[in-house]
Amino acid sequence: MESQIRPFRIETPDDQLLDLTSRLEKTRWPEKETVDDWTQGVPLIYIMDICDYWANSYDWRRCEKRINSFPQFKTTIDGLDIHFLHIKSRHADAFPLLITHGWPGSIVEFLKIIEPLTDPIAHGGQADDAFDIVCPSLPGYGYSAKPEQTGWNVGRIASTWAQLMARLGYERYGAQGGDWGSGVTSIIGLQDSSHVAGIHLNMPVVSARSMTTTDITLDEQMALSSLIQRRKWDSGYSKVQATRPQTVGYGLVDSPAALCAWIIEKFWAWTDCAGHPENALSRDEMLDNVMLYWLTASGASSARLYWEGYYHANTDPIGVATGCSIFPKEILRISRRWASSRFTNIVYWNELDRGGHFAAFEQPELFVGEMRNFFALVR
Numbered sequence: 001m002e003s004q005i006r007p008f009r010i011e012t013p014d015d016q017l018l019d020l021t022s023r024l025e026k027t028r029w030p031e032k033e034t035v036d037d038w039t040q041g042v043p044l045i046y047i048m049d050i051c052d053y054w055a056n057s058y059d060w061r062r063c064e065k066r067i068n069s070f071p072q073f074k075t076t077i078d079g080l081d082i083h084f085l086h087i088k089s090r091h092a093d094a095f096p097l098l099i100t101h102g103w104p105g106s107i108v109e110f111l112k113i114i115e116p117l118t119d120p121i122a123h124g125g126q127a128d129d130a131f132d133i134v135c136p137s138l139p140g141y142g143y144s145a146k147p148e149q150t151g152w153n154v155g156r157i158a159s160t161w162a163q164l165m166a167r168l169g170y171e172r173y174g175a176q177g178g179d180w181g182s183g184v185t186s187i188i189g190l191q192d193s194s195h196v197a198g199i200h201l202n203m204p205v206v207s208a209r210s211m212t213t214t215d216i217t218l219d220e221q222m223a224l225s226s227l228i229q230r231r232k233w234d235s236g237y238s239k240v241q242a243t244r245p246q247t248v249g250y251g252l253v254d255s256p257a258a259l260c261a262w263i264i265e266k267f268w269a270w271t272d273c274a275g276h277p278e279n280a281l282s283r284d285e286m287l288d289n290v291m292l293y294w295l296t297a298s299g300a301s302s303a304r305l306y307w308e309g310y311y312h313a314n315t316d317p318i319g320v321a322t323g324c325s326i327f328p329k330e331i332l333r334i335s336r337r338w339a340s341s342r343f344t345n346i347v348y349w350n351e352l353d354r355g356g357h358f359a360a361f362e363q364p365e366l367f368v369g370e371m372r373n374f375f376a377l378v379r
Helices: 014-025 044-056 060-068 107-118 154-167 180-191 218-233 236-243 245-254 256-270 283-294 299-309 336-340 364-375
Strands: 005-007 072-077 080-087 095-100 131-136 173-177 196-201 322-326 346-351
Touching: 014 044, 014 256, 044 256, 044 283, 060 107, 060 283, 072 154, 080 107, 080 154, 095 154, 095 180, 095 364, 107 131, 107 283, 107 364, 131 154, 154 180, 154 299, 173 180, 180 196, 180 299, 196 364, 236 245, 236 256, 236 299, 245 256, 245 299, 256 283, 322 364, 336 346, 346 364
Parallel strands: 095 131, 095 173, 173 196, 196 322, 322 346
Antiparallel strands: 005 072, 072 080, 080 131
16 A cells, blocks of 8 residues: 555665675776866865775675664655655654755765754753654655656655655654755745644755845855855756756766765865865765665766756745754855745744754754754744
């Protein structure tokens, strides 16, 4: 039956890991970049080093065991198998929280925050801070199925997530997201306002016309300058994935080195890393995330979400209670005034002093605090 919820475990065949090692060892490398920094992309010496580590030292079984330590399931909604983590707190009054990742993220981003959120007493909190966590993989990402027809845009995913929460028996819940997860979570606030108590975003998105230049503040001027810089130098990946996801997908699915460089460049560009990604995340953590794309061959299918939604973003006003945590190295950093033009019921706004686009991955303790602070207002 389509409504059945089926237990799931990751069980990677040994030959898949042997194939990965073989491909890494046979990589045909380009020549070195002609600059001494990252302005042309990931430097050759670094990507060669991390791919050598991937082939000879990295232990996927460690990560597989870690993910499998949490309850995982699959269920079919709207004809598509959805993979998700579902961790229930031991506290009876725990608040259900739906957390959605983006690109190039995965459920791996949230592994460090699950236990502090579900078992707060063991992690410096109180029983009133407890959450039940539902953490799905986006369609075409990780162990969720790959859509075979067009139409799997942000709105359809939001509807699917609402059905998932209902299927799990949650009549009232909170939702959180960044990147594509921010888009999905925002639309949940539109579509399922009778059930969602509040939404939390670490990358609120508004229309360009909302980013007014009238009486602009210094922070807003800096945000506009950053946006211009990003459009000029850091938007190529999105234009490629939004226009030709199938073309770029051949390389991402066939070459682990290409996939690794494509994703790790974003850990360099989008984390609060002071110029080197390993200042924000360990190479094991980055490769854990890359493996969710490699093992599931989802380079093309994940990129198609850009084709589905990049040029058709919904920016309708949202009136559900909203919390925003703004991290300093977020790729799209907007002011509260701009955010209020779309999110008309902001009840929590906090600008933090460290962290970037992958907030839960980079700064799990700060992220957990933000979840506790906002959802205490709407539980």
